[in-house]
Amino acid sequence: TSLSSTCQEGSHRLHRSLLYLKLTGGETPIISKMKFSAALFASIVLGSGAADAFTAGVRRSAKVSPVSLRETISEELGTPCEDECAMDSFPNMPASVHPGVVTGQAMLDLLDHAKENGYAIPAVNCVSSSGINACLEAARKNDAPIIIQFSSGGSQFYGGKGLSNKNYSAAIAGAISGAFHVRTMAEQYGVPVILHTDHCAKKLLPWIDGLLEASENYYQMNGEPLFSSHMIDLSEEPIEENLEICKDYLARFSKVGMLLEMELGITGGEEDGVNNEDVALEDLYSKPEEINQVYEALSPISHMYTVAAAFGNVHGVYSPGNVRLEPKILTRAQAYISEKLGDKAPADKKPVSFVFHGGSGSD
Numbered sequence: 001t002s003l004s005s006t007c008q009e010g011s012h013r014l015h016r017s018l019l020y021l022k023l024t025g026g027e028t029p030i031i032s033k034m035k036f037s038a039a040l041f042a043s044i045v046l047g048s049g050a051a052d053a054f055t056a057g058v059r060r061s062a063k064v065s066p067v068s069l070r071e072t073i074s075e076e077l078g079t080p081c082e083d084e085c086a087m088d089s090f091p092n093m094p095a096s097v098h099p100g101v102v103t104g105q106a107m108l109d110l111l112d113h114a115k116e117n118g119y120a121i122p123a124v125n126c127v128s129s130s131g132i133n134a135c136l137e138a139a140r141k142n143d144a145p146i147i148i149q150f151s152s153g154g155s156q157f158y159g160g161k162g163l164s165n166k167n168y169s170a171a172i173a174g175a176i177s178g179a180f181h182v183r184t185m186a187e188q189y190g191v192p193v194i195l196h197t198d199h200c201a202k203k204l205l206p207w208i209d210g211l212l213e214a215s216e217n218y219y220q221m222n223g224e225p226l227f228s229s230h231m232i233d234l235s236e237e238p239i240e241e242n243l244e245i246c247k248d249y250l251a252r253f254s255k256v257g258m259l260l261e262m263e264l265g266i267t268g269g270e271e272d273g274v275n276n277e278d279v280a281l282e283d284l285y286s287k288p289e290e291i292n293q294v295y296e297a298l299s300p301i302s303h304m305y306t307v308a309a310a311f312g313n314v315h316g317v318y319s320p321g322n323v324r325l326e327p328k329i330l331t332r333a334q335a336y337i338s339e340k341l342g343d344k345a346p347a348d349k350k351p352v353s354f355v356f357h358g359g360s361g362s363d
Contacts, residue, residue, distance in 0.1 A: 084190020104257030123147035172210035229259035265310025
């Protein structure tokens, strides 16, 4: 009986390791092709003492039991989970918002709570596990949710310089590795986390395609996507092309409970190798009519999207007076869309969820 339960538990815990292989391009038959691999994985997830018993279990049955939905990583791997980690929901938040990575309805409930209570959730680009842990510690000290995100360049760095980034393979593998770290440690720190990726221009879409496939595979086994959301930044493309591509991605995202962030207008300055310091001034300010175009194009597909509209905000540091913020653009856009919706407008007259990038740029 003890051997059987050990093997069953081992099979359960190995599941995520096998999934990691699949998400990063590996094939699960690696177990049968490499004699040591089952024991190796058992040593990783169970400890060396249980490796032999687990290997025997794998030989008897090649099937891996599917993980029950909404099981936490701490439950799956048997890692200690006490105090904040053990809470089913986060204090002073909607009941669905729990410690760990939030996706689907829980993520929407968190965003709605932020809108209703007038606060923003900070998003931090991370390039290392220590940076992720620092963000989680800061969130815990402030009893606050946080967005942890990866850029394409940051994802490649996370994967390491020794990997080829042909077809964005290093960036895909690095982001997936970071996602598993966030999922494991967010529960331990006991804070809700939205797991996101940052600006993705048209040329970087293969990177998002790889991560989307990973989330779809993860959803098949866990009932939720690996990532909470992705940003697709086609602000440099014609608005018609921007919307058509975003519509296609939103349709696919929404099937697995993932949110799309799209960008309208250009965030000035420079970030992650993308330089918008010399763009036309008018491109730094979104128009209410354009924001309404986004609302009318995406809302029939799903409401799981946010809009990064430009109101003069920039990345980087610039001398005072060189940057002019016009946040009233966003207020006017909400009023413009609400007026068009008439009786169908939400009670708060804020039909759009906005994302802010950069800042005032002042030193």
